Structure formats: structure tokens, C-alpha cells
Amino acid sequence: MHLVSFDIDGTLVASADFDGELYADTLRDVLGVDVDSDWSRYENVTDSGILEEVLRKHAPADQWVRLAREVHETFVGRTTRHMAENPGLVREIPGALELVQALREIPEVRVCVATGGWVETAELKIRAIGLDSNDLAVATSSDASRRTDIMRLAESRATRGAVATRRTYFGDGVWDQKAAGELDYDFVAVGDGVSHHVAFPNLQDIDAILSHLGVWQVDR
Numbered sequence: 001m002h003l004v005s006f007d008i009d010g011t012l013v014a015s016a017d018f019d020g021e022l023y024a025d026t027l028r029d030v031l032g033v034d035v036d037s038d039w040s041r042y043e044n045v046t047d048s049g050i051l052e053e054v055l056r057k058h059a060p061a062d063q064w065v066r067l068a069r070e071v072h073e074t075f076v077g078r079t080t081r082h083m084a085e086n087p088g089l090v091r092e093i094p095g096a097l098e099l100v101q102a103l104r105e106i107p108e109v110r111v112c113v114a115t116g117g118w119v120e121t122a123e124l125k126i127r128a129i130g131l132d133s134n135d136l137a138v139a140t141s142s143d144a145s146r147r148t149d150i151m152r153l154a155e156s157r158a159t160r161g162a163v164a165t166r167r168t169y170f171g172d173g174v175w176d177q178k179a180a181g182e183l184d185y186d187f188v189a190v191g192d193g194v195s196h197h198v199a200f201p202n203l204q205d206i207d208a209i210l211s212h213l214g215v216w217q218v219d220r
Contacts, residue, residue, distance in 0.1 A: 001110060002215060003155055003164035004103050008115040010172035011190045012096045012203075013125045018089065019117070022082060023047065026075040031067060033058045045175035046116030047075070049145035076120045083124060092129035093190065095203030100131065102206060106215050112137035112158035114151040114169070119143075147179040168213060170203075188212070 009015050024037045035054055039045045042053055051071055055064045083090055103109045113133075115122050119142040123133045137158035139150045151169065169180040172191045180187035188209070189199035200209060210216055 003167040007171040014091045046141040048141040090128040099203045110158040112154040114154035
């Protein structure tokens with residue numbers, strides 16, 4: 001069995017730019033903190049992981065639960081409104097839908113999504129490009145703050161106890177590459193944000209991607 005796991009922002013969905021801006025704005029407005037938006041500097045580059053680190057540095061411990069809830073609710077609300085007010089803003093990375101569908105039709109492949117975003121915004125984005133989260137094994141930052149833990153959980157949900165003989169993670173950030181290395185996943189970079197020996201500008205070249213994965217569509 002080959003497990004194929006995908007990040008969302010910048011990998012399946014073109015949403016990374018506005019997502020990061022809204023997140024930084026929310027932290028500033030709720031916590032009164034101008035955060036470093038170079039996300040690679042954080043220990044855990046996930047919505048909950050970054051928030052935990054910022055709270056540890058800038059807020060009294062007895063306020064962490066309340067402030068975390070307020071940041072979460074504010075960010076989800078802003079993302080929901082932003083997407084509703086800007087229809088068409090969230091687009092699929094070219095080829096994403098076709099690739100996911102092709103992989104799901106291959107018997108020896110299991111597909112999952114492992115994202116550093118919270119579940120509410122993750123579902124908004126994948127629905128916006130035509131994917132049904134009810135039909136996918138998904139794990140998010142609502143499940144865990146460490147990306148490696150999120151990836152392990154997505155894998156467990158996709159394989160349902162079976163053992164994957166090969167595992168591949170598609171991502172667009174250095175944090176994706178790092179997490180894949182820590183878990184001994186093969187890594188495929190999407191876009192130009194990561195220097196890696198296996199990289200695709202998008203997901204359109206399905207034949208080349210499937211060939212790299214060592215799998216082929218059933219009807220070919």
C-alpha cells in the first residue's frame with residue numbers, strides 16, 4: 001500500500017497568501033502582538049502550534065485558554081467572511097482535483113490530507129475547490145499542534161490499521177519538507193517555495209507525478 005498525503009495551503013489550494021495575512025492580523029488584534037510572519041521560524045508551523053508559542057511568550061498562563069479560543073474563533077470568522085466576500089479567490093492548484101481523483105481510483109493507494117490549518121478553515125478551502133472532506137481522511141491543527149502528529153493521524157485514518165509500504169507527502173513549505181523527513185516520508189515539493197530534488201510547479205503533469213510515485217491509473 002502506498003499512502004499519499006497532501007498539505008492544503010499552497011499544495012492543493014492557492015490560499016497561502018491571504019491565509020497568513022489574516023492569521024497575523026488576528027494575532028495582532030486579539031493579543032496586541034505584531035508577530036514574525038516568517039512562519040519557518042516557529043517550532044510548529046501550524047495554526048495551533050504558532051498560537052501556543054506566541055501565547056507562551058506574550059500572555060499570562062492563566063489567560064491562555066480564553067485567548068486561544070478568541071484567536072481561533074476570530075480567525076475562522078474572518079476567513080469565512082473573506083472567502084464569502086471574494087468568490088473565486090480560493091482556487092485549486094492546477095491539476096489538484098484530477099490528481100486526487102486519479103489516486104483514489106488506484107487500489108493500492110490511500111489518499112489523505114494533513115494540514116497545519118484548523119479544521120473549519122481547512123474544510124472551507126477544500127470544499128471551495130470541489131473536494132468533499134467527508135470522502136477524505138483528513139487531520140488538521142484542531143487535532144494536534146505538531147505537523148508530524150497531524151500526519152500520523154491522517155495516515156491512521158486513511159489506512160485504518162493497515163501498514164503502508166511507502167509514504168509520500170506533497171507540500172509547499174520547508175516545514176512540510178522537515179516533517180516528511182522526520183517521519184521518513186518521501187517528499188514532493190509543489191511550487192517554488194522549497195528547494196528539493198523532486199519538485200513540480202503545480203499538479204498538472206499527472207503522468208509524471210504518477211510515474212514518480214510508481215503507480216498508474218487503472219484505465220491506462
